[in-house]
Amino acid sequence: MLRSTARTTDTQSGLTMSAEIDFAVPESVEIYDTTLRDGSQQEGISLTVDDKLRVAEALDGLGVKYIEGGWPGANPKDIEFFHRAPREIRFGNATLVAFGSTMRPGGDVNSDDTLRNMLDANTEAVCMVAKSWDYHVKEALRTTLDEALRMAEESVRYLVERDRRVFFDAEHFFDGYKNNPQFAMAVLRAAQNGGASTLVLCDTNGGSLPFEVERIVREVKSSFPTQIGVHFHNDSGCATANALTSVGLGATHVQGCINGYGERTGNTDLSVAIPNLTLKMGIETIPREKIAIITSVSRHLAEVINIATDPQKPYVGTSSFTHKAGLHVSAIARRKDAYEHIAPELVGNGTRFVVSEMAGRSTVAIKASELGIDLTKEQIATVLEHLKTLEHQGFHFETADGSMELLLRRATGWNQNFFEVESFRVIDDFRDNSEQLTEATVKLWANGERLIATGEGNGPVNALDGALRRALTPLYSGLNSIHLTDFKVRVLDSSSGTGAKVRVLIDSSDEVGSWTTIGVSPNVIDASWQALVDSIVIGLLRTQQG
Ligand SMILES: CC(=O)SCCNC(=O)CCNC(=O)[C@H](O)C(C)(C)COP(=O)(O)OP(=O)(O)OC[C@H]1O[C@@H](n2cnc3c(N)ncnc32)[C@H](O)[C@@H]1OP(=O)(O)O
Ligand SMILES: CC(=O)C(=O)O
Numbered sequence: 453m454l455r456s457t458a459r460t461t462d463t464q465s466g467l468t469m470s471a472e473i474d475f476a477v478p479e480s481v482e483i484y485d486t487t488l489r490d491g492s493q494q495e496g497i498s499l500t501v502d503d504k505l506r507v508a509e510a511l512d513g514l515g516v517k518y519i520e521g522g523w524p525g526a527n528p529k530d531i532e533f534f535h536r537a538p539r540e541i542r543f544g545n546a547t548l549v550a551f552g553s554t555m556r557p558g559g560d561v562n563s564d565d566t567l568r569n570m571l572d573a574n575t576e577a578v579c580m581v582a583k584s585w586d587y588h589v590k591e592a593l594r595t596t597l598d599e600a601l602r603m604a605e606e607s608v609r610y611l612v613e614r615d616r617r618v619f620f621d622a623e624h625f626f627d628g629y630k631n632n633p634q635f636a637m638a639v640l641r642a643a644q645n646g647g648a649s650t651l652v653l654c655d656t657n658g659g660s661l662p663f664e665v666e667r668i669v670r671e672v673k674s675s676f677p678t679q680i681g682v683h684f685h686n687d688s689g690c691a692t693a694n695a696l697t698s699v700g701l702g703a704t705h706v707q708g709c710i711n712g713y714g715e716r717t718g719n720t721d722l723s724v725a726i727p728n729l730t731l732k733m734g735i736e737t738i739p740r741e742k743i744a745i746i747t748s749v750s751r752h753l754a755e756v757i758n759i760a761t762d763p764q765k766p767y768v769g770t771s772s773f774t775h776k777a778g779l780h781v782s783a784i785a786r787r788k789d790a791y792e793h794i795a796p797e798l799v800g801n802g803t804r805f806v807v808s809e810m811a812g813r814s815t816v817a818i819k820a821s822e823l824g825i826d827l828t829k830e831q832i833a834t835v836l837e838h839l840k841t842l843e844h845q846g847f848h849f850e851t852a853d854g855s856m857e858l859l860l861r862r863a864t865g866w867n868q869n870f871f872e873v874e875s876f877r878v879i880d881d882f883r884d885n886s887e888q889l890t891e892a893t894v895k896l897w898a899n900g901e902r903l904i905a906t907g908e909g910n911g912p913v914n915a916l917d918g919a920l921r922r923a924l925t926p927l928y929s930g931l932n933s934i935h936l937t938d939f940k941v942r943v944l945d946s947s948s949g950t951g952a953k954v955r956v957l958i959d960s961s962d963e964v965g966s967w968t969t970i971g972v973s974p975n976v977i978d979a980s981w982q983a984l985v986d987s988i989v990i991g992l993l994r995t996q997q998g
Pocket of ligand 2: 683
């Protein structure tokens, strides 16, 4: 077991104790997710009660120990959630926690609405937030330090006496400790006296750095026998590092959110903290077998919450194990772990390679073999050269897997024989101020026949797509299951104004999957046509391959 050593300072007397104390790095840490409370304080998040239930279900499935469900009484949604959750979810792992503050200044526990609402939520555990920064007591609560201590102790005791396990969130603990350590520690003592099970040190403004956290957690740990927890915001970008530092000093309860949601810059990202604690520090967090679903849970929550996650998010991001540089791919082809800090499968993620101008021969060879395309060394070299030239012209193959596949196939001497393009034409027809119609005509050759078809649409791509389908569907009925799902245009050299080159990306899908194709040209219709033809060819190839 890891051990860390600390000197301690008596915060009452200010004296530094000479004795050194060993803190064991814990064997296990309680994971407490606050997505449904602090996570929902993030700008842009607004969950329905049904959404909250889905999030709670997913978190329980992941095996977190506590799920903070909201602040009962703060809004009707949270009241309904606490009513429905125990009836509609069969919790297998998690305990639901109701959040609230201490009673108000000058209040009485027996008539305080917040405390009553926390009890009415009917949860085994509650989390109570209290001010531990003297500045906040004086300026935000506008009361005395003694009154803040009374509010904390009596409120905790009131809930403990009613059989609740009380987590005590000492708000602004780190700033409070820096400003007035005696008061910050006195608040913890009040909560301990009241019977709180866990003293949670909160970095509410999120500005603390790991070396400060280390000093302060060490002080607290040496002064309190009670379980220590932590709750870090990410305003200095150190929330997860601060949580790990605290655990290294003996904290055994970590609050945060899968995907790091939360007020302002968010909270400790549990999708990062859990793998670090488990896989790197050897500490038990969620059940071991659940680590492998953390990527899918992170993505599922992002869908429910409707905020796309950062592809570069450690462990669970789509780019977390994606390799682009030729040297990296070449080494990975020899040793899988050459550029990966863990095996991605441990967290349910996977290795990906993207092909671009940064590629070398190994990348092209791997991509071709993934697609079942046999390329000779010479063909690989030719593809690589062609690829780099095209990327220089503005193509971006890492986002266009469909066009990349065609490039690789063509290098073998293959050429699509579904159809041959003789010509195409697009006419924009403005009939009057309210109506605009685009008409496209394509002339193709297929099966030895000359095919001429016209399509109408609300724009050139729509009209060209219509004309192509009208010409080809009688020959290839599989086209009916191919759909264009997205169309993106990017101006590549904006300094050239309307003469600029554009890059068009088209996303397409069929019943089994999706692909992206690309076109680049100074003419947006030409660029669109290139991407469109590639899209149809890939679609036909897929129907042919069954
Ligand atoms: C650090 C955190 O993130 S804690 C969680 C914060 N979350 C939220 O605020 C979201 C939910 N909040 C709400 O719905 C509302 O703010 C409520 C229902 C809690 C309170 O609403 P209101 O009564 O209208 O008050 P308001 O929002 O203006 O908050 C200020 C009041 O809370 C009191 N208050 C603030 N912090 C605390 C605390 N830790 N303990 C007790 N009272 C507190 C203030 O003294 C002030 O009371 P006063 O108006 O009687 O002087
Ligand atoms: C309790 C809480 O959310 C905080 O102090 O940040």
